[in-house]
Amino acid sequence: MNHYIPNFSTKKFKMSLSFLFKTLFLIFFTVKNSFSFEINEVAKGLFVHFGQQEDSNSKNNGDIANIGFIVGSQSIVVIDTGGTPEIGMKLLKKIKETSNLPISHIVITHSHPDHFFGTEAFVGENVTIIGHENLERALITNFEFYKNLQFNLIRQDSIKKTKLIIPNQTVESGKIKTIDIGNREIEIKAWKSGHTDNDLSIYDKKTRFFWSENIFVERTPSIRASIKGWKSNLDEALKMDIDTIIPGHGPLKKKNQAIQPMMNYFDRLIKEVRKFHKSGRTLRDAQNLAAPKNVEKWLLFDSYHSSNVTKTYTELEWE
Numbered sequence: 001m002n003h004y005i006p007n008f009s010t011k012k013f014k015m016s017l018s019f020l021f022k023t024l025f026l027i028f029f030t031v032k033n034s035f036s037f038e039i040n041e042v043a044k045g046l047f048v049h050f051g052q053q054e055d056s057n058s059k060n061n062g063d064i065a066n067i068g069f070i071v072g073s074q075s076i077v078v079i080d081t082g083g084t085p086e087i088g089m090k091l092l093k094k095i096k097e098t099s100n101l102p103i104s105h106i107v108i109t110h111s112h113p114d115h116f117f118g119t120e121a122f123v124g125e126n127v128t129i130i131g132h133e134n135l136e137r138a139l140i141t142n143f144e145f146y147k148n149l150q151f152n153l154i155r156q157d158s159i160k161k162t163k164l165i166i167p168n169q170t171v172e173s174g175k176i177k178t179i180d181i182g183n184r185e186i187e188i189k190a191w192k193s194g195h196t197d198n199d200l201s202i203y204d205k206k207t208r209f210f211w212s213e214n215i216f217v218e219r220t221p222s223i224r225a226s227i228k229g230w231k232s233n234l235d236e237a238l239k240m241d242i243d244t245i246i247p248g249h250g251p252l253k254k255k256n257q258a259i260q261p262m263m264n265y266f267d268r269l270i271k272e273v274r275k276f277h278k279s280g281r282t283l284r285d286a287q288n289l290a291a292p293k294n295v296e297k298w299l300l301f302d303s304y305h306s307s308n309v310t311k312t313y314t315e316l317e318w319e
């Protein structure tokens with residue numbers, strides 16, 4: 001019987017050692033990458049985790065929205081919980097590492113899954129969950145659809161087990177609710193239909209930072225409710241005493257810098273779609289031909305522009 005005797009010649013041994021190190025190196029960085037979760041203190045006591053400017057997939061783990069928290073002298077308010085239970089847990093961990101204060105509130109900015117699928121991580125924290133008065137209905141209607149969507153895009157089993165968590169405090173459309181987290185007043189405003197029909201913004205009076213999902217920086221704004229409503233919301237925001245904007249997606253910008261590109265895009269869309277209506281052309285013509293140039297250089301323009309045209313076309317149909 002012939003036995004295989006391993007030949008540990010020095011050269012082969014060195015090669016296998018180098019292979020082993022390379023493999024370990026790769027494993028280490030893959031694991032490290034999938035767990036890295038950065039939090040930036042963008043103003044005193046105001047922490048933001050910036051999501052990727054992409055659509056959710058298994059590489060970015062659904063980490064595509066800006067989420068974070070504000071620390072007062074008494075408690076902490078969390079703003080959105082991310083696109084998966086895992087992201088919610090990472091955010092909670094960062095909060096615990098940052099401060100010993102209790103979390104008193106979670107604000108869910110709107111009903112899109114990249115912003116609230118991490119809420120379950122906070123269930124043990126005895127928090128008040130604040131949403132727009134229209135949020136509950138939107139969540140109940142779309143939750144199962146969003147759960148399947150998130151799972152199919154991100155492929156994490158924990159998504160399938162996620163339970164729907166409904167806000168226990170609401171803000172009426174057009175109204176502001178002020179909460180005090182200790183020497184720090186936070187104004188939570190419920191907007192009329194814009195990006196969705198259930199958008200909330202957060203205004204930190206101390207820093208004049210304004211956190212709003214109604215504002216997209218760099219990433220194509222996706223119109224899900226009303227382009228005209230969204231424009232009038234932006235007009236209103238322009239009049240507010242805001243220093244810096246934390247958008248739902250994208251980097252921080254000063255107020256005008258953040259809002260102006262959206263205004264330009266919406267104005268162009270409205271103007272061009274009106275021309276299609278005037279000349280009696282079809283929705284399909286508009287989808288292919290209305291405002292085709294990406295003047296503001298939006299990211300993901302090809303994925304969202306055509307559905308923005310559709311939404312604008314149907315909204316302007318009966319003007």
Ligand SMILES: [Zn+2]
Nearest residue numbers: 110112195213
């Ligand atoms: Zn959204």
